[in-house]
Amino acid sequence: MKPSAETPGPLPAPEADEPAIGLYGVVKLYGRHRALDGIDLEVRRGEKIVICGPSGSGKSTLIRCINALERRDGGRIRVNGIDLTAEEGTVQDIRQEVGMVFQHFNLFPHLTALENCMLAPRLNRGLGKEQAERLAMRHLERVHLADHAGKYPARLSGGQQQRVAIARALCMEPRILLFDEPTSALDPEMVNEVLGVIEELAATGVTMVCVTHEMGFARRVADRCVFMDRGAIVEQGPAQDFFANPRSERLRGFLAQILR
């Protein structure tokens, strides 16, 4: 698949009311441990979702199943109108639509910030060097790092590295962005610069699923908060209700822990 730079690529035109992401009874096993125990979740187009929960509750596994970094053991996953099957083709199609940002940045250490952003557009979309460079610069500007384009990751702070990682994901012009604890590995003083960039992105109408414990961020950005525990969705609701009137005992306990 090598669509041009301008059009996002040939897609089965999705229905207007088709959810951006649909998870139906998704199960993931690690040996006998049920990391995901029948997850049902629909994410509307443009919706911002924050997923929280204690460690080991399956949050990361859940979003990693969406772009098939983890293969599910049961249930159905549908992304932007594409059914995720074991076939390599559908996996690649979905990954073109879904950008991901990791806890530990995972930048390519041997490439500069600019080259980090250029690699995927050049390889996947066959962009020429200049075209890719323009695209990469545009997104580095969006994360306020145009001045650092020529630097290698080792020369950048954690916050800057994570912003490069965001720009790198944006360069594929995805309709959906997944964030896997994007600020958990950062020093406290760098958390806000990264959250700020994510908030700016949220305002653009892209669909977002973010695993985070930054509750202030969740209140400001999320349309819906989802609380997971032991591989299941325990409670979900609009951000305001979620924090003000938690219904389940487990969520109350969790909020008391992290808001202490």
Place this chain on the structure above:
Amino acid sequence: MSALPVDLDLAWRSLPELLAGLRVTVLITVLPLMFGLALAFPICFARMAERRWQSLPAEIFVVFFRGAPLLILLYVVYYGFGQIALLREGPLWLLFGSPFGCVIVALTLNHAAYMTEVLRGSLLAVPSGIVEASEALGISRRHIFIWVKMPLAIRYGLKAYQNEVVSFVKGTAIVSVVTITDLTAVANGIFEQTYDPFTPILCAAALYWAFINLLRIGFELWGRWLARHQREEDSPRTAEAPGRFGLRRLSRLAKAML
């Protein structure tokens, strides 16, 4: 004879012969290094395959050729393969019929076995998170290998590769047993003609040393170029005057190399 055990006159006279020997040594180093490396890739892929029927033969290859003493391997290829009538009459005899061909084959097999493990170790050292990030970007497996895994694996494996190359060069000294006149064989010949036990051997040692250190400097420069992403940037505060800058840099380079 001077105080030195080296007869300088003899050394000078035998230099052309020694250099011819060195040329052979370089040839039987470079060719097996190239072929061995090329062979190591497919063997390494097989070795890392999940399917047992793919990885097992590769594992056996590595265990066998790493374990087999080079000298005996050389004997087997040189004397043993000639016993196989089928081989003697086939087109491969062009290769196995000449001692040079046998040496290249034996050294290549030996080097490939070692390189398979060097390569495997380097590829396994690539952080899985970086590979996942590439997958998440929708980059194909082939491209991930070429643009992400290999460039990093080369950086992780360069030191191990350098070690392997250096010990390989010294290992080539045994090829005289199958009539190849490499540097060691030339030195031995001069010793047998002159009964000077020191001069030819020490001269040969000096040439080996020079060759190995040339390789080392090559690796050093390559490693530096590869490690450019970790290098401190020259900040304006530490910038020096242009004239002295060159000298300082040269002396820094020399220091780092010694």
